[in-house]
Amino acid sequence: MTAPMARTTPNDARGLGRRLRLARHPAAVVGLILLAVIVTIALIGPYVAPFSPTAVADLPFATPDMHHWLGTDELGRDVLSRVLNGGQSLLGLSVLATAVAYAIGLPAGLAAGYTRSRTTNSIIMRGVDVLLSFPPPLLLLVVATGANSNIWAMVLAVGLVLAAPLTRIVRAGTLDVAQRAYVEAAVARGEHTGRILRREVLPNILSVIFADVGLRLSYAVLLIASVNFLGVGLQPPSSDWGLMIAENRQGLNLNPWMVIVPAMLVAIITVSINLVADGIARTLGTSIERAR
């Protein structure tokens, strides 16, 4: 048994880089550049902001001038400084919610797709059905009521909302891969299930996951921003972009920039992630469907 056992796995992780020729899709390249700009603003913004995001800097609703490039908000705080400080929370929490979704959806989908037990499969899939029978904003608001708008509970709830369709996608991919010869060979070699899932199944559903991750992230941004907008996520005086839009809407005609700038930034994030995700899905040849 010293001779290396032939590994017949047509591991598609290796070919993935070659197939991801995003450069052929100009829209995806534009998306990638926009995304890089936004991430840069969010990351270095707090260090270059001219004022404190929470300090009163001038009269309320001042229009843009030399000192306040985007004017001031309803409490007289510098809008530019708040915008520069408000990106980190939105992006950070969205990435976290996506990670939660994968931490739940990936094992659940693999288990449901690979198990031979009908009970395990139905428990997982009926759980998914129940989660999907809530309109997402409704589930989030119900959790907000119970958890008193605790932001970590909200991130967990967004993760759960995102995990439900992900579980279905991973399960479908696993069902397909589980019947392949290389998986049967691994079973015949007597490898245990955890190892088979990790070494044989997971690498072969990577393209499914790659096509999904961008969509999942853009949906996470959408839900986290909506949660903050609805007032059940981050609380004032946070300068989160979703919250800024909600707070400043009443003064839209006095200083439009305090609403338009965060709204455009949120828009650019979600649109650019979707452009990239669309490009990835096209290069991978998988159909792209919005998971809401």
Place this chain on the structure above:
Amino acid sequence: MLRFLLRRIAWAIVTLWIVSVIVFAATSVLSGNAARAVLGKNAAPATLHALESELHLDRSVFYQYWYWLSHFVRGDFGHSAASVIGSDTAHNSIITLIAGPAANSAILAVITVIIMIPVSLLMGVLAATRAGGWMDHVTAIVSLTAISLPEFVTGTILVAIFATALSWLPPVSLIGPGQGVLDVPQILVLPILTLLAATVAECVRMVRSSVIEALDSDYVATARLAGLSESRIMFSYALRNALAPSVQVIALNMQWLVGGIVVVETVFSYPGLGRLFVSAVNLRDIPTTQSIALLLAAIYIALNILADLIITFLVPELRLA
């Protein structure tokens, strides 16, 4: 067909029951005392006790759940915690509280659907017949953008353009006393546009790809060889076969509206069920939150069954499943 439908309804009832347990557990159990939540920390003990017994908080959790659910299914949604304080019982019944807003939400949703269906089909077919052309590319980019945007961002951008910059339409839904939403129809325009932006874009994409797929099929090639006109091919063959996936995505978007109105009504302060729900959540009015949540979930699930039913009707092979 009938067995399928019955099984579907039975499972929906079970789902709805699980949903009711989740809603109740999340709101009542996790949040602690509903009376204290609405009255605040400094409430007088006598007021607190009165509200506690009014809401049955002095009984066990299971009794509370059973009391709520058994009354809910009979159409008695109980009393709002927020308005119990200092008002007579007739006015704080949740059913009177939500009746008007529910009708307003229904008006919003129905008009949206009435516009959504023909526009989606028409634009989808147009994009499909010009597949690969510049109009197709423009449609693709515009619809991807519209799908990607959160509803509150679309709504805010529309307000900035049509209310603030152009002053054509009101930024928020103001209704005078005694007026209904249909008396001031201009307040409906921006909320409906916002709801349409997200839904139509997604439907157009689906209709387009199903029509392209159908146009690519053998029976369309045969029809072309037989000399049928392009419009006849489109409407008698391609569109007919593209209808099932199109109906599916339209139904999904009708379902999406149930959640969509919650956000969009909040953006425009539109006096509907969604805005009432968000304000009940923010006021910690737990009985109202629970009732609206279960009601919206029930509508969501019912629309799901309706969609399944229409699709089984349109795709004969599925009837046997």
